[in-house]
Amino acid sequence: EAGVAQSPRYKIIEKRQSVAFWCNPISGHATLYWYQQILGQGPKLLIQFQNNGVVDDSQLPKDRFSAERLKGVDSTLKIQPAKLEDSAVYLCASSLTSVGQALYGYTFGSGTRLTVV
């Protein structure tokens, strides 16, 4: 089974620039998550999609972050404009779910390491 694919692997940008991350979940996984993991901390959920609908975006800084999953498969996460504190690893995960509860463990991608200078 192919895993969760993310790109790019690394990204360095200057503050106030824009950046976008891409995620391709495991085939058939209806639920997709974006996480932000700051160095030395656990991942923090940014947004959760069920198919192409948003389930939870309560922790997404909507003034600068946006995410979409138009066809219910791939997803992109965008930051515009970036701040220094956005430096982190952005992880995508997917799961096969039923009625909002995971049937199996979630599968994470390797993440995109963003450095804002």
Added chain:
Amino acid sequence: GESVGLHLPTLSVQEGDNSIINCAYSNSASDYFIWYKQESGKGPQFIIDIRSNMDKRQGQRVTVLLNKTVKHLSLQIAATQPGDSAVYFCAEGNRLAFGKGNQVVVIP
């Protein structure tokens, strides 16, 4: 909201010994927990999960114990190997809310 946290930031263990990583949670309604292992430069990797209708679940060299009375769970790794060196997270499974992580360092 719920929070999930770990007691010990770093655990150093001799190769071959058993490791125990502890985790506390705050939401008594949480009924599904997952342990993840994260190696440097990689995403979290599923280790084992447990639902609240169980007190114990075993996998290959790993055992998770759940004590709902005190809202505590632990991960036991038997015969720890150098490849077990990583950061371990417990997570509340329904919301996938992670604790801060516990670094395990295996001493050869």
